[in-house]
Amino acid sequence: MTQNKAVESARAKEVVRLLKKRYAASKCSLNYSNPHELLVATILSAQCTDHRVNQVSSGLFKKYSSIEAFAFANLNELSKDIYSCGYHNQKAKSIQGSSLAILNDYEGEVPQTMEELIKLPGVGRKTANCILGECFNIPSMVIDTHMIRIMNLLQFTASKNPKIIELDLMDIFDKRDWVKLTHMIIDHGRVICIARHPKCDQCVLHEQCPSALQ
Numbered sequence: 258m259t260q261n262k263a264v265e266s267a268r269a270k271e272v273v274r275l276l277k278k279r280y281a282a283s284k285c286s287l288n289y290s291n292p293h294e295l296l297v298a299t300i301l302s303a304q305c306t307d308h309r310v311n312q313v314s315s316g317l318f319k320k321y322s323s324i325e326a327f328a329f330a331n332l333n334e335l336s337k338d339i340y341s342c343g344y345h346n347q348k349a350k351s352i353q354g355s356s357l358a359i360l361n362d363y364e365g366e367v368p369q370t371m372e373e374l375i376k377l378p379g380v381g382r383k384t385a386n387c388i389l390g391e392c393f394n395i396p397s398m399v400i401d402t403h404m405i406r407i408m409n410l411l412q413f414t415a416s417k418n419p420k421i422i423e424l425d426l427m428d429i430f431d432k433r434d435w436v437k438l439t440h441m442i443i444d445h446g447r448v449i450c451i452a453r454h455p456k457c458d459q460c461v462l463h464e465q466c467p468s469a470l471q
């Protein structure tokens with residue numbers, strides 16, 4: 258390990274320690290009861306709040322209570338059912354297409370590898386990492402808007418590209434912390450490190466953050 262990387266890994270460890278003290282209860286805020294429901298919820302969550310997704314999904318998962326129900330749904334009706342999440346036509350196609358692919362290619366089981374998940378219609382690395390970490394306990398990081406912004410402020414990466422950020426962070430954070438780190442940073446971005454209005458004077462990471470306002 259280079260000296261620089263050793264220093265950054267030590268800082269990363271301290272950041273996780275401080276976040277765990279502040280955000281011990283952080284967890285995935287999407288409601289689901291099985292991997293396929295989480296897949297549907299993450300597709301719905303693009304450009305939409307988790308709160309709105311949960312409002313929609315509570316009725317949706319009752320109406321469409323199996324992978325088959327989503328796969329063979331009337332597409333127009335499914336689009337209307339998810340209208341308030343935005344991009345409803347595209348999301349309905351992704352939900353139906355990925356459900357059909359899971360039935361046809363994976364015997365009705367959501368696959369458990371990145372390579373297979375990102376082949377499903379409408380599923381990118383963000384959704385795949387969410388499912389791997391949440392449902393299958395496979396170390397993974399979801400690089401969402403909060404992770405992009407805050408990891409740049411903390412100077413653990415200098416990139417805005419989610420895949421490069423993921424690789425940068427995997428290099429310095431302990432893999433046992435990856436899943437929890439994502440949830441803690443999302444909570445931190447919602448309540449303290451708010452875009453354009455960071456509350457640096459209330460931030461537990463103040464001493465560790467090169468971007469801290471005085």
Ligand code: SF4
Binds near residue numbers: 407
């Ligand atoms: S010190 Fe300020 S900029 Fe840095 S993480 Fe905390 S709130 Fe964000």
